[in-house]
Amino acid sequence: MILVLPGVFAGTSKVCTNPLTSCGSTTSSDTCCYNSPGGQFALTQFWDTNPSTGPSDSWTVHGLWPDHCDGTYDQNCDSKRAYTNITQILKAFGKTSLLSYMNTYWKDYTGNDESFWEHEWGKHGTCISTLKPACYTGYTPTQEVPDYFQKAVDLFKTRNTYQALINAGITPSTTKTYTSAQIQAALKAAFGVTAIIQCSSGALDEVWYSYYVQGSVATGTFIATTPVGQSSSCASTGIKWLPKSGSPAPTTTGGSPTPTGGSGTISGSGYLNAVTSGSGKGCLISAGTWYTTGTCATFTARVSGSSITLTSSKGTCGIVSGVFTCGSGVAASVFTDKSGTLAYSGSTTFYATAVPGGSTQLPVYTASKAVSVSFAWTNV
Structure with a gap:
């Protein structure tokens, strides 16, 4: 476990001159300014209904994944940086607002958010070439962690999947069904590109948005793109978008859930x-x-x-x-x-x-x- 002291001065991400776009026809050996081999980034979102996670009118963050340019990917790339104290790291770097947002919108369906964040960082974050310690001037241990989570949250805020579907007349229901084409058309109308949709037992439960990155993940530009090498698990027709049963323990900005009270006989x-x-x-x-x-x-x-x-x-x-x-x-x-x-x-x-x-x-x-x-x- 590595901790930093609150208020410690952090280094800066490498300044990239004429940064290249990942997965482009022109490549670079400077993997602090050119994301490689994981150059196609997937911002993935969950819609959990059993149990429900997050607000009833919002999807939640799954992760930010650096896939290869063909949809394959590396994982768990640096065991020495597989940190097990994400909450403390974010607090140490003054990221209390980010942490509060994650407590509401980056949820684990088993109730262990910290473990989920550790998993996403260890499996995916450690594989981002432009977030390696060598890519920082005056590097402070663990400072790449808030950069990873901040970028994932910033991207998530630009992809309101719930509203995009609602605007197209696609609403959560236990009886209505939709086609894959209808869902994709709604997402493309909202965001300009198609996405990967995933289903479980015939119900929509994940959406993956793809990007290329010009420069570093921390400071570069994310460019929305059509996914390459990834596939949907949804059928072409008969897709349900189930309503959340109500977030059983929705978090507030203070980090404590609003009590739902008790109702009904135990059965x-x-x-x-x-x-x-x-x-x-x-x-x-x-x-x-x-x-x-x-x-x-x-x-x-x-x-x-x-x-x-x-x-x-x-x-x-x-x-x-x-x-x-x-x-x-x-x-x-x-x-x-x-x-x-x-x-x-x-x-x-x-x-x-x-x-x-x-x-x-x-x-x-x-x-x-x-x-x-x-x-x-x-x-x-």
């Missing part, structure tokens, strides 16, 4: 929203930990009489050594429903050592700790 699919001192503060995520800035996990509740068992995407949920845990190999514990609030051994009160903040996830205990918390069920 089927739903979220477990944390309530402490009369207010909502986050929710349980898939491993069973309490998180206040991530996306709530979707739990499945199976009811037999008055007994309830729970599972998440990680596996069965149970109380293991006094800790709420979900995972493979976990023995199911029996819970009950008290007016839409989860109860164990007759009590709706669980405990934690503190109210989690930022990227911290905290275990939930059955034995008394400093903070009392209950979990209200919201049906999906």
